[in-house]
Amino acid sequence: MKITDVEAIPLRLPYVDGDRCDGTQDALIIRVHTDEGLVGLGEVDSSPTVAKAIIDAPPSHSLARGLRDILLGQDPFDVQMLWRKMVEGTIYFGRAGAALQAISGVDIALWDIVGQATGQPIHKFLGGSYRDRVRVYASAIMPETVKEVHEQVNYLADEGYTAIKLGWGPLGRVSENLDIELVRAARAAAGSNDLMIDIGLVWDAAQATRMARRFEEFNLFWLEEPLPPDDLAGYAKLADSVDIRIAAGEQETTYQGFIDLIEKGHVDVVQPDLARAGGLTPAVRLAQYAYDHNILCVPHAFSTGILVAASLHYVASMPHGRLAEFTVSESPIARDLLAEPFQLETDGTVRVPQTPGLGIKVNEEVLRRYAQVPVKEC
Numbered sequence: 098m099k100i101t102d103v104e105a106i107p108l109r110l111p112y113v114d115g116d117r118c119d120g121t122q123d124a125l126i127i128r129v130h131t132d133e134g135l136v137g138l139g140e141v142d143s144s145p146t147v148a149k150a151i152i153d154a155p156p157s158h159s160l161a162r163g164l165r166d167i168l169l170g171q172d173p174f175d176v177q178m179l180w181r182k183m184v185e186g187t188i189y190f191g192r193a194g195a196a197l198q199a200i201s202g203v204d205i206a207l208w209d210i211v212g213q214a215t216g217q218p219i220h221k222f223l224g225g226s227y228r229d230r231v232r233v234y235a236s237a238i239m240p241e242t243v244k245e246v247h248e249q250v251n252y253l254a255d256e257g258y259t260a261i262k263l264g265w266g267p268l269g270r271v272s273e274n275l276d277i278e279l280v281r282a283a284r285a286a287a288g289s290n291d292l293m294i295d296i297g298l299v300w301d302a303a304q305a306t307r308m309a310r311r312f313e314e315f316n317l318f319w320l321e322e323p324l325p326p327d328d329l330a331g332y333a334k335l336a337d338s339v340d341i342r343i344a345a346g347e348q349e350t351t352y353q354g355f356i357d358l359i360e361k362g363h364v365d366v367v368q369p370d371l372a373r374a375g376g377l378t379p380a381v382r383l384a385q386y387a388y389d390h391n392i393l394c395v396p397h398a399f400s401t402g403i404l405v406a407a408s409l410h411y412v413a414s415m416p417h418g419r420l421a422e423f424t425v426s427e428s429p430i431a432r433d434l435l436a437e438p439f440q441l442e443t444d445g446t447v448r449v450p451q452t453p454g455l456g457i458k459v460n461e462e463v464l465r466r467y468a469q470v471p472v473k474e475c
């Protein structure tokens with residue numbers, strides 16, 4: 098089998114609020130086409146315009162090539178070799194950041210082709226079927242007021258979620274007392290369900306340690322990204338001095354970045370985003386590393402159903418796969434892109450696809466409605 102094209106399709110809502118920390122306002126969908134008619138589906142979580150350029154760029158020389166140029170004519174079954182070729186072919190402008198994010202979407206699409214061609218769901222290639230359902234946590238932006246927090250958390254618990262995360266919004270940005278009141282309200286409404294809080298990169302180690310101690314009475318499942326992503330010394334100080342799990346990693350794009358978060362930052366939970374951190378190929382290695390070191394690995398996912406599908410296969414294949422993120426964004430890009438959107442089961446889990454590849458189909462009408470470029474017929 099040979100790769101005949103790599104299509105990068107940016108999706109965008111008619112209005113995008115650049116001040117809002119909400120990654121569901123746009124997306125970059127990847128389709129890898131083959132000479133046997135199979136089409137692999139993937140997704141990149143980045144600036145779609147930036148990542149698309151990394152795929153479409155003509156070659157400058159052997160270390161500065163667009164991903165399409167690297168992949169044309171190659172056999173998609175060489176997925177791990179192609180991952181290496183993509184990393185080496187983008188060394189000039191890559192090695193991390195947007196290049197790794199762009200590679201992520203292609204890597205997911207290549208695994209989708211391997212699965213479709215062999216008739217097997219992707220998790221069979223990643224480590225096996227440890228589970229056919231994955232417990233998910235509802236992920237939402239922290240509302241501005243105590244009243245709205247009650248409404249939001251009550252709504253999510255009524256929907257059947259057994260774990261709920263609220264993040265960003267006013268947290269860490271108005272006052273410590275407001276943070277405490279919002280988290281207190283979330284805990285009261287969440288009852289016995291698990292609760293996670295995502296601060297959003299704004300504190301230093303001293304403030305984070307002080308606030309984590311004040312949060313201890315709320316029995317959080319984890320406290321996420323209280324510090325900027327490169328403050329590894331701060332993460333280590335924090336993680337070593339409080340009794341709350343510290344989670345981080347969604348900003349990381351390299352395997353070594355995650356190892357540093359664990360070894361130097363002492364985090365308790367790593368959160369690779371499969372559409373940012375190089376795709377499934379390096380994420381499987383990371384999950385094995387995390388398992389060997391008894392560190393939770395819970396994939397970050399705040400985009401379309403394509404990323405949800407990849408995350409479900411990933412957690413299904415992990416010996417210690419406890420949870421996956423499940424955005425409750427109302428954006429039609431997040432909610433409506435799949436022909437059959439994932440449904441929450443009554444026990445707070447989502448079924449892992451068992452059909453070949455990713456096991457999902459895109460709603461072509463929704464794809465075309467938000468696409469910023471012409472889309473190939475599939």
Ligand SMILES: [Mg+2]
Nearest residue numbers: 295321322347
């Ligand atoms: Mg987060």
